Amino acid sequence: xxxxxxxxxxxxxxxxxxxxxxxxxxxxxxxxxxxxxxxxxxxxxxxxxxxxxxxxxxxxxxxxxxxxxxxxxxxxxxxxxxxxxxxxxxxxxxxxxxxxxxxxxxxxxxxxxxxxxxxxxxxxxxxxxxxxxxxxxxxxxxxxxxxxxxxxxxxxxxxxxxxxxxxxxxxxxxxxxxxxxxxxxxxxxxxxxxxxxxxxxxxxxxxxxxxxxxxxxxxxxxxxxxxxxxxxxxxxxx
Numbered sequence: 001x002x003x004x005x006x007x008x009x010x011x012x013x014x015x016x017x018x019x020x021x022x023x024x025x026x027x028x029x030x031x032x033x034x035x036x037x038x039x040x041x042x043x044x045x046x047x048x049x050x051x052x053x054x055x056x057x058x059x060x061x062x063x064x065x066x067x068x069x070x071x072x073x074x075x076x077x078x079x080x081x082x083x084x085x086x087x088x089x090x091x092x093x094x095x096x097x098x099x100x101x102x103x104x105x106x107x108x109x110x111x112x113x114x115x116x117x118x119x120x121x122x123x124x125x126x127x128x129x130x131x132x133x134x135x136x137x138x139x140x141x142x143x144x145x146x147x148x149x150x151x152x153x154x155x156x157x158x159x160x161x162x163x164x165x166x167x168x169x170x171x172x173x174x175x176x177x178x179x180x181x182x183x184x185x186x187x188x189x190x191x192x193x194x195x196x197x198x199x200x201x202x203x204x205x206x207x208x209x210x211x212x213x214x215x216x217x218x219x220x221x222x223x224x225x226x227x228x229x230x231x232x233x234x235x236x237x238x
Contacts (some may be wrong), residue, residue, distance in 0.1 A: 029110055029157050031070055032129055032206070033117065036218040041066035042129070043136045045073075051140040061137060069216055073115065076211050086197055090189050093182040101186055104169065108160040109201040116221075117205075118178035124158045163190060163221040 028046065035042040044059065044066020051059075053068050059067065078099065086105070088099035093099055114122040132151045137145060150156075159165050167187045174181035175186050190197060212218055 015179060027107045029107045029160075029210075030103075030205075031073060032157070033071065033110070033125075034212045034218070034220070035066060036220055037134045038062060038066075038218075039068065039136070041218070042132055043139055044068075045131065047139075047141055047144050048074075050143050059139070064115060065216070066074060069212065069218075072215065073208065073212065080207070080208075082200050083170055089193055089196070090186060093185045094180060100172075104160055104166055104196050105190060106201045106205070108163070108166060109198050110205065111158055111161045113202070117209075122158065125153065127187045128158065163187060164203045166190070 001091055031045045031048070035045045040060055040062035044063040046066070047063075048067045048070025056064050056067060083099075083102060083106075086102045088100055091098045111116065111122060114125075118125060120128075133140070133148060133152075135150065140148065148233040159169060167183060170179070170186055171181075172182060173179045209220055213220060
């Protein structure tokens with residue numbers, strides 16, 4: 001079992017082994033949404049950060065597809081110029097951890113704009129995700145099984161729907177992990193630059209939807225947006 005909570009960059013490590021039951025969910029809402037309707041792909045996408053390359057053979061074809069999808073979503077996000085613009089706004093205090101904070105911010109905007117992206121009410125969506133994860137609990141790695149009860153009980157997927165919820169989560173993360181305790185700074189920047197972050201999310205997320213739909217043949221509620229060149233928004237910052 002891994003003794004750290006993992007995001008796409010594997011940066012946040014737990015301060016104490018006894019905190020291993022706390023997995024601070026970062027952008028799981030985006031990952032799960034981008035899995036489409038297939039339950040095995042959803043499971044694979046959910047566990048993607050907990051599976052090493054040599055372990056892929058343990059899983060079914062569709063769970064493997066979800067794991068690989070998770071990694072491609074992370075790579076696309078990490079190299080996206082719009083996301084990098086968001087990260088630069090908080091980099092003064094968070095440096096290499098900036099992506100973690102932006103993951104959380106972007107899930108905040110996703111849950112609050114949910115009807116734009118899905119025909120299913122978010123409450124129903126979340127309940128279905130919980131049902132699927134419990135149904136496939138035998139497939140989940142040990143580290144995921146450990147935090148799943150807390151994940152469901154505390155409704156982590158919707159935790160970021162309010163700024164106050166984000167603030168509470170960041171305080172808890174800073175106490176239990178190596179994430180810097182710069183919560184007041186992060187919340188201050190979010191409130192001051194709220195419209196800019198929201199605009200960046202709204203510009204970025206359709207391109208991610210198009211990328212997933214095109215590259216993995218996954219049907220999503222949201223229709224692909226015409227005229228978006230997914231490669232045009234990737235690359236180094238100049």
